[in-house]
Amino acid sequence: MSDEFDAVVERVHERVSPDAEERERLQRAAETVMERAADAIADLPVSAEVIQVGSTARGTWTAGDRDVDVFVAFPPDLPRETLEEYGLDVGHAVLPEGREEYAEHPYVVGECEGYTVDLVPCYAVEDATAIQSAVDRTPFHTRYLDSRLDDALAGEVRVTKQFLKGIGVYGSDLRTRGFSGYLTELLVLEYGGFRELVAAAADWHPPVTFDPEGHGTVSFDGPLVVVDPTDPERNVAAVCSATNVARFQHYARALLANPRTDLFEASDPDPYDADAVRTAVERRGTTPVALRFDAPDVVEDQLWPQLRKSLGGLTDELDRRGFDVLRSATFTTDTRGANEETESDGAGEAVLLAELAVAERPAVERHDGPPVHVREHATGFYEAYADDPDVAGPFVDGERYVVERPREVTTAEAFVTSDALFDVRLGPHVESALEAGYDVLVGEEIAALADSFGVALADYFDPKP
Numbered sequence: 001m002s003d004e005f006d007a008v009v010e011r012v013h014e015r016v017s018p019d020a021e022e023r024e025r026l027q028r029a030a031e032t033v034m035e036r037a038a039d040a041i042a043d044l045p046v047s048a049e050v051i052q053v054g055s056t057a058r059g060t061w062t063a064g065d066r067d068v069d070v071f072v073a074f075p076p077d078l079p080r081e082t083l084e085e086y087g088l089d090v091g092h093a094v095l096p097e098g099r100e101e102y103a104e105h106p107y108v109v110g111e112c113e114g115y116t117v118d119l120v121p122c123y124a125v126e127d128a129t130a131i132q133s134a135v136d137r138t139p140f141h142t143r144y145l146d147s148r149l150d151d152a153l154a155g156e157v158r159v160t161k162q163f164l165k166g167i168g169v170y171g172s173d174l175r176t177r178g179f180s181g182y183l184t185e186l187l188v189l190e191y192g193g194f195r196e197l198v199a200a201a202a203d204w205h206p207p208v209t210f211d212p213e214g215h216g217t218v219s220f221d222g223p224l225v226v227v228d229p230t231d232p233e234r235n236v237a238a239v240c241s242a243t244n245v246a247r248f249q250h251y252a253r254a255l256l257a258n259p260r261t262d263l264f265e266a267s268d269p270d271p272y273d274a275d276a277v278r279t280a281v282e283r284r285g286t287t288p289v290a291l292r293f294d295a296p297d298v299v300e301d302q303l304w305p306q307l308r309k310s311l312g313g314l315t316d317e318l319d320r321r322g323f324d325v326l327r328s329a330t331f332t333t334d335t336r337g338a339n340e341e342t343e344s345d346g347a348g349e350a351v352l353l354a355e356l357a358v359a360e361r362p363a364v365e366r367h368d369g370p371p372v373h374v375r376e377h378a379t380g381f382y383e384a385y386a387d388d389p390d391v392a393g394p395f396v397d398g399e400r401y402v403v404e405r406p407r408e409v410t411t412a413e414a415f416v417t418s419d420a421l422f423d424v425r426l427g428p429h430v431e432s433a434l435e436a437g438y439d440v441l442v443g444e445e446i447a448a449l450a451d452s453f454g455v456a457l458a459d460y461f462d463p464k465p
Ligand SMILES: Nc1ccn([C@@H]2O[C@H](COP(=O)(O)OP(=O)(O)OP(=O)(O)O)[C@@H](O)[C@H]2O)c(=O)n1
Pocket: 053, 054, 055, 056, 060, 061, 062, 065, 067, 069, 137, 138, 139, 141, 142, 172, 180, 181, 182
């Protein structure tokens, strides 16, 4: 087992480690960016430090990645608006073709010598606990890891990142909710290597907690807690979902049991076509209901939490109304999950999908009233329904009055096409998007989604751990 494992890791290591030429090319691009930034800062009335951060500063990027992160650290007493203004000035000077993106504050993303450069302003604070903005921690991460990661460990980090990418859990964006680069580096550091990490993870019993500097002061929730060595009040793994921790454990065991390089390769399934969707729906005998609408034009880190929240609100209400949700999913075009040819313009489309075990509820529903001995309430209930021609009862069952009254909706389709849809917990941007209009597809009609969402449907009907 040992030899096989090492042979697999060696092959992956070979593939994800940049050669000398790639390192040089990247370093040249980074230096160009940093020189241009220094020139742009010279035109400003304040001084600022240019710092290369992220995986390219630490030698932990995987070969072929083309992202360079450069920060400009301004004096901490600079007002926020001035920091934003100067940050964008420098960004546009360095990356004349660049576009503005927005995280906690705006920054510029552009191309330089074939690399995608993020040029981010931050505050040069004394220590990471004094941060004024989340990005102010980043230079501390680089300093902390720089002195602890040697070439061999950097290689272990690259292999680990590739494994996490292969199994689909790499990235701390709110769509993925997985392992960030910094988290990966800290875990490798903690265990001393990829193999040690994987062997340990196979036996984790979450919650799993690490505090590399032993300085944690607050307690954190979540399946994985790694107290930031540069900030005792932050859990580096805060966004990592329980699902992704469990998934990592599953694939750690799979790799140990049967070492193979394909676990290090992300692979999309063959997209389902309309026929495959119809066959799947028929075979399962369920009633899928999909809402399809124009995705709100907000950044992904806003979009995904809102889509999940909306899906949760929808499925809770469908359950409450007796349609028994078997499984549900949300997906969008123009990111992974779309067929590239049919990618739409702008923000693309989004889908909320709920697969129901119950297609139709009867015309009546049971409604229990108060116990008869609770005289005032019981009489009120009795009188409210006594003359209602639409109900059966009130009758007495056990100690209570009961009526059987007409059900508001007998199918999920009737529910999602009614105004009651807007009473469920929806993310505000999703709510506006739905108000602008949406299509409802039921049962085999969801085959029409295959054009734009064939990969997501293949994932859905053929789920992997
Ligand atoms: N959720 C995040 C995202 C980023 N960072 C900081 O920003 C740096 C750059 O972020 P990113 O490019 O996302 O990660 P890398 O570490 O560069 O990893 P990758 O190889 O994926 O680029 C990270 O190293 C980390 O210090 C962070 O603290 N928290």
